[in-house]
Amino acid sequence: MASEKLKLYSKIELELISNGNATFTLLTDLPGAGMVQRVQTNVGPSRWTGTFVRGTWTSRLPYNTQGHLVQAILAPASNVQITLYRARIWARELPRGDWEWFQLPVIDTPVEFGPVNLPIPPTSEEWRAANLVIPPTAEEWRPVNLPIPPTNEEWRAAELPIKPTAPVPDWLSLEVDK
């Protein structure tokens, strides 16, 4: 057994925001030797003048709720959301202990909100120069050839249009007086 100290439980208290009903269940290990449900009750919405607010819910436990170990279960109904801030149980050690609150383990919700920057790329406060896309004009002059076809430096042969003389003369028929 985890603890030889036997406790008597009297009250349970939850600090929460709830927008609907939930079921709270308490289990202890006595009587018997296993964790058994001893209490199950409804936890109503934490409503105040029409809005859901952070509030305290307290419930008396049956007079003989006792055990070495205690286990709590909080189950919201369908479509109900609960933010649980604190849970504690009013108990005393048997046979002669004093009544006192015992905190049940609830992960702490910080009171303060912290900043988170949205992922917006920064816009610079300063202006900077950006060159326009104008091609530069050269400071120096450069030669450009005029479109004159070049004159060839070499001579080339060109045949004159003289009709060639045949090497063998042709016979001509002459007309003679008869």
Added chain:
Amino acid sequence: MAIQKVFDYKEVTLEYRSNGPATFTLNTDMPGGSMASRVVATLPSSGGIGANRTQTIALDGVQGTMYQVLITPGAATQFIPLAGKLMLRPIGVYLDGSLTPAEQWITQPIAPGV
């Protein structure tokens, strides 16, 4: 209990320039487990594209493991977001009964005071 940390959102502050109105929308995934619009607000004109404006929008009662910010300029509006800051805190125990399976808070068997 949600495996991912659920956050509680308080407010968002935006700095921007605009020459007309725009719409701010915050989507989160809680409750329900899917991204849905939770807050819709109007971002008024900053008075011209050369003028800055800082606007704060309340987000009370909004929770989620994830968030998504949408800024939609109105017709003929030019909008330049400059910076944005979201105020949030992690919730210790957040139970959403609309999830499947429904979430529960269950302690271990505890020996109080030991």
